[in-house]
Amino acid sequence: MSFDEESILGHDRSTRDDKELNRLSQAYLVVYYTVMVSDWLQGPYLYKLYQSYGYTMQAIAYLFMTGFVSGAIAGTTMGGLADTWGRKKMCLIFCLTSSISLFLRIATSSFPILLVSHLLSGLSAGLLFTVFETWLVAEYQDLGFPSRLLDRLFATATFGNGLCAIIAGIVANWAVDSLGIQAPFMVAIGFSVMGALLISVLWKENYGISKEMSGQSLKETIAEGLKVLFRGSRIFSLGLAQTLFECSMYIFVLLYTPALEQALENQDDYVPFGYLFSTLMVAVMLGSQLFRVLTQHTRKLGNSNFYWAFTKGTILSLTLAISAGSFGAMAFWANNVRVLIPAYHIFEFSVGIYFPVISSLKANLIPNDSRAAVMSLLRVPMNIGVCAILWQVDSISMTMLFAICACMNAIGAIIVGILLRTI
Template sequence: MANNKTQCFTCNKEKITYRCKGCLKEFCFMDLTEHQQRLKDELNCITNDYDEFKQRINEQKLSPQNHLLREQINLWEKESIEKIQHKAQECRENLIKSSQICINDIEMKYKDLNEQIKQIRKENVFNEISFDYLRNRLMKMTQELNNLSNMSIQQDSKSFINEISIIFSKKPGWGKWEQNPITVAGGNGPGQELNQLSRPFGIFIDENKNIFIADHRNDRIVEWKYNAKEGQIIAGRTEEGKRTDQLNYPTDVIVDQQTHSIIIADSLNRRVIRWLNQNQQILIENIDCYGLAIDKNGFLYVSDYKKNEVRRWIMGEYNNEGIIVAGGNEQGNKLNQLNHPTDIFVNEDESVYVSDTGNHRVMKWRKDSKEGRIVAGGNGQGRNRNQLSSPRGVIVDYFGQIYVADYFNHRIMRWSEGKEEGEIVVGGNQLNHPNVGNCLQSSYRYAIFDSYGLRRTTIERIYLCANISTLTLGTLTSSLSDKYGRRTACILSAIFYIISCLSLNINVVWIFFIGSAARGTAHSLYNTNFEAWLVQAHHNSGLSTDSLKQILANSFVVLSVIAIAVGFVSEYSVDLFGYVAPFDIAIGIYAIMLVFISTQWAENYGDKEASTTTSFITAFQVLRNDPRIVLVGLITVFFEVTLYIYGIEWTPALQHASQWIIYEPLPLGIIYSCISVFNLIGIIVFKPLSKRFRVQSFMLVIFLFTALSFCMLVIFPDVQPVVLGSFCLYELCVGICLPSISLLRSQYLPDSVRATLMNYFSIPRVVLMFVVIVWHLPFAIIFTFCGVTSIMAFICLLILRSMKAPEEYIVPSENVALLPQTTFEASDGIDNKSTTININNE
């Protein structure tokens, strides 16, 4: 209040007055005292009103209505117990009565047989037939007596007790959730701009609805004001680093309401750090932190995903190791253990909820308890409503409902404590196979569709469209290449690939489907005609077998080196320019390929004169007349099935492996480059192997190692280093298999219908792929299937090796048989007798 000589509001006299901050009126000293007294009286009235309301609350707790309801519940409990006791007594009496009847019956049979034995002894008339009869009767009685212990209880699924529940006039807030959410932060693709995010992890929402986000890949914390169009950086510098003003892959952020500071889990810097007005203070060092939480007392909780524990610190006292409040008993799945704990939540009772990611469950640890309790999941990894798959975020609402971010199932689950199953709140209504979906989720093709806001089901239909196109359009167009030219088909494959990549720049669903169909067709053209053109060109040039092997080996070496480089290029181009960047780069590469093939390759054909129908029939006749070609086709199919399934499953398999985590999150592009190195090693190993041994010999061993790699995935599916090692072993085998199978096909497949035959081989491969996608198979069955197909390829190669080799010439320096150039002449008719096979030895 300020001193002024003004008119008093009450007495209207000019005096020294004082302003009331509430009503902003001026009062003299005497009138001000009276005014303050009136305010006190008014406050007392309000206080009395609040006291009366409190009394009503207390009365409501003990109201007759609630008392009556409790009496009804007690009566139901008593009657239900009496029904159960009566039913139990009835069953006990039936059990005793039935058992006694059976025993009496057996005892009567025993007495009868015993009398027969006495009679036999007395008359001294017995033989082997009598003995067999007595033994058989004794055996039957023994079985009847044993069957008494095999009695069981049959439970009727229909309850004879009437269930009761409480009906609220106003339902608590756990009804249906809106399935069409609104974007409150980001939503403009991955990037570093203020309106963008890149793999956001933990979030915190304050009382003003401001959202604080751990922008994981951008190494920063951003704050989005309520209804803001962009965020503002409040910690970090969008570049990783170890300085206190830098972050390195932050995983969580919380706001300390008392100090108005933010606390960050700076994951890869292995520290928990506080930011207050651009001033930093490291709170906890040398900790593999992931999740953060603060309780009502201001205590700080931090999950350590490597030590598999959660610790608590008193706010301001961080010069100690803290107190373990969950886990801390090494990695495991017991109730006193955790396996890669991530996000945490602390309720009003100071109970800690932990997303036990590696055990696919959520644990609740009460204050000062020695072990936790499973409150969600805990029934193994899966998609059922009693299962979770690598849960992450977890919160608990006022009613004790537990909300869990079911990471790999792409859904939010709600669990009531004590319930066996949860319910899906958001997501989880897709028709996809989780494993296929988790692979698309990890790939840049899925990421770009997701950034366009497409539903999961739509994305998978786009993916399946490519496979259908490979099976239908691709098979037809590739077969036509034998007649109209393989070089032309290769040019078309480049054009279709360019169309596919261009379609990803336009956010229109039907264009995505067209692009996917183009990709499937391009893939079929590429897989069949590049090899067919190469082998035909080699034969036309009259080069030796050794030169073909050298060409195949060198080409696969180049492809493997490119694959290694592509992993790094895609990883960094996505970080810089978004998910569409790798596809735009690919357009330039396909354009260069298109120009090179058009100007440098000479055209070659299968049978130019044959009609399309004749080409199909001729290829079928070849398959029917030569079982060796069928075996080569089966070897190709069985191997390519494992290759394509591996291409789908390697990413989700690595992400699902939750033990001995190599890196979090997985840098998929870099990992792809690393395992491609083993592919390169395999290709290099192929050269000396092919010079020293026949393909039919050393490939037997390679197929066994392929089966071994999948066997390791079945036995150790959760150990990430073993999973990665299995993939490296498989890539090593692939590096040897690809040129070897190409060489094998060059020995047995005739040039005139080579592309058509290879398309025939693709049909069962695509069908088997559909089986894996549509049947929703778990990892164990998928990799077991791949191991079995590898063994089938081994058996087919073993049979092929035992059969007579085709008409061939033997290169003196090596034991490799190569089928000479062949031509297939067929009339335009469909008559089988008019189709002949002429082999021209050069």
């Protein structure tokens, strides 16, 4: 074969690879963005919806806690089954359980029915943050592309998710103004159904490689996931970092509005919360773009190249350190609006870096045959931790909660810096 023929064949192969990658990216992102819009639409007005039903802060906290308990139990169970039943099927089940959960919230104000709604939403959350990513990584690895391209795809997904949150906030405001407090949840059901249709048309099924024909039981699947989780220190430490960061993230989501309202009391400052939410999402988007830059190791400076020295483990450690610093500022200056708002944005900036880097590390470290089970198990401590904090939310001051978050992230930064810095 001549040199020209080899060049032509290489070019054709590269062209086919580019088309395959673009096809996969588009198929994943259009589904991911659709289901994330559905998820974001319910966020801004869920607390207000329950207030309109006449429930107290404590009762609402119990509803949220039910969701986290469900995520720890049902989410882990269903996530583990994805490796043997099929990841696409589980994504479709997510769309079904999410839609039913949303419908129950607007169909009745009965507290027992709302508890069922949160049981289903906890299951849905467990699937949303494990099975979709698991499906993508399996498809990507089947194509044999280098990991740096997957890093870019995770960064793009996080960037677009921030944009989805902004759009969802605008749509939710419009829906409430036009149709009432229940309207965003009806629109969210529509997006969830749309996501199911897109999954059915665009995605093919994939499984854990060694389990596709094995017929393993749920107990055996979870047991295999536990073996992988405790086999070495790297996956375990990654799971610990995830628990510490995401616990603090959910606490932040619960506290950032009441903390700011408390700081605004008896002050002349005014904060438009709608605009604040949008700028926080912009900070997430900027963080995702910094991750993209940091993982693009070779950069041009004039006519020469220079290289970044950051591994993904180092990036994650620095991200946790940045988060710890922002929570420390929230704790020390809890009554200073001019400190709180920049600290909020710094934390959300770290969130924008965190999600693509944690996804990339999980893709590298967790084997495909038990990926969904392991990723579901990694979320169990986080769900339990948030439940424990919600149980005591009335007896712990916001300043103390922010300080606890700062300590958790500082510990995570140290652990990751020691055990994962070379990855």
